[in-house]
Amino acid sequence: xxxxxxxxxxxxxxxxxxxxxxxxxxxxxxxxxxxxxxxxxxxxxxxxxxxxxxxxxxxxxxxxxxxxxxxxxxxxxxxxxxxxxxxxxxxxxxxxxxxxxxxxxxxxxxxxxxxxx
Amino acid sequence: xxxxxxxxxxxxxxxxxxxxxxxxxxxxxxxxxxxxxxxxxxxxxxxxxxxxxxxxxxxxxxxxxxxxxxxxxxxxxxxxxxxxxxxxxxxxxxxxxxxxxxxxxxxxxx
Numbered sequence: 001x002x003x004x005x006x007x008x009x010x011x012x013x014x015x016x017x018x019x020x021x022x023x024x025x026x027x028x029x030x031x032x033x034x035x036x037x038x039x040x041x042x043x044x045x046x047x048x049x050x051x052x053x054x055x056x057x058x059x060x061x062x063x064x065x066x067x068x069x070x071x072x073x074x075x076x077x078x079x080x081x082x083x084x085x086x087x088x089x090x091x092x093x094x095x096x097x098x099x100x101x102x103x104x105x106x107x108x109x110x111x112x113x114x115x116x117x
Numbered sequence: 118x119x120x121x122x123x124x125x126x127x128x129x130x131x132x133x134x135x136x137x138x139x140x141x142x143x144x145x146x147x148x149x150x151x152x153x154x155x156x157x158x159x160x161x162x163x164x165x166x167x168x169x170x171x172x173x174x175x176x177x178x179x180x181x182x183x184x185x186x187x188x189x190x191x192x193x194x195x196x197x198x199x200x201x202x203x204x205x206x207x208x209x210x211x212x213x214x215x216x217x218x219x220x221x222x223x224x225x226x227x
Contacts, residue, residue: 042219101210104151108160
């Protein structure tokens, strides 16, 4: 069974630009979450999608947005990039939201590393 | 609010040394607790978990006990190997999402 696929793996942008990151969850999984990982803050929850609907949202500004498609693939977008947005963005796949979180059996992608210059 | 605090790293050990990585939490109620591991260039993987007080999670020689009285979930291993070098994250489950600590990097030298 293929794992969680994130693209692109690495990208460099400049301040003010916008970026779109993509995630394909494990086949059959309908829940996709996104986390931002930075050295100082660890992993911070961005948002979660299930069946094309946002179920949960973290404390990030409106510049961060996401969506999920009918095939469960998800994208996240960051507009008007700031230097502080440089991070590893992780996509997490699970069959259904509650089961994954309660059991810890979440499947992480390798991440998209964004550098903002 | 709900939060997780981990000891800062890096933790540097020689092979076969004893490992402890401290983790304490603040939470309403009694959340499930987890340790995740991130090997270089890979995604996070669940290492072990405990769902209620006094539960002990274990996997690959690692152990952690859910201590309600001290709100702790310290990770231990009796004899580390070079292959254990990774970043370790403590986490708790809260309202359908995980709250992570900042991670502790472990470096094991031969």
